[in-house]
Amino acid sequence: MxxxxxxxxxxxxxxxxxxxxxxxxxxxxxxxxxxxxxxxxxxxxxxxxxxxxxxxxxxxxxGMKKLNEDASTILFVDKEFEDPLDFLETYVRNLEKFIWNNFEFFKLGFNQERKISEQFLMEGSYDFGKYIEKHLPNQKIDYMAFALSIFSFVYMYDLGKYQGRQDTSIDNILDKFIHNLSLSIQ
CATH class of the missing domain: 1.10.10.60 (Homeodomain-like)
Known part of the structure; x- marks a missing residue:
């Protein structure tokens, strides 16, 4: 240890x-x-x-220690959600905060050996997928693929912020993404 x-x-x-x-x-x-x-x-x-x-x-x-701590305090919140949209909005915004707080570590993991990237994606998709399935049961979606899609979008959103891209529409991008996600579970 x-x-x-x-x-x-x-x-x-x-x-x-x-x-x-x-x-x-x-x-x-x-x-x-x-x-x-x-x-x-x-x-x-x-x-x-x-x-x-x-x-x-x-x-x-x-980095992994901080990631695990942040996952339990920022991402995987244990609360009752009003409806699926409330869950999705909370989850995506918390995921964005989680990725942003650990952005350099994620970037490091994705830029290193292929083995590390695959491990990040597989473990993350599984954990995120199980969390989504818990709060959005009985949906006709592949939870791992859904989780990976959300993670990928939010990571790319934060990559743009990290690289200093300033776009007037960036403030609304997460709102539009959350709206589109809600359409996929109706």
């Missing part, structure tokens, strides 16, 4: 590493660049983490 306590120096390096690994990939994010972005020397990075692979592994471990 990994010790979940990190000091301020380690946290700054982990944060810089997550950002750079997500932007440049494992090979492109050198330890020198990571250390500089964190405000430390490369020697400090190696003192704290020993190897680039150890640093990457810890970024993944801490």
């Amino acid at each position: 990994v010790d979940c306590k990190v000091d301020k120096t380690e946290q700054k390096i982990l944060d810089a590493a997550l950002k750079l690994f997500s932007e440049k990939g494992y090979a492109g994010a050198t330890t020198k660049i990571i250390a500089a972005k964190a405000g430390f020397t490369e020697m400090t990075l190696y003192t704290k983490f020993k190897t680039k692979q150890n640093l990457f592994d810890l970024v993944m471990i801490y």
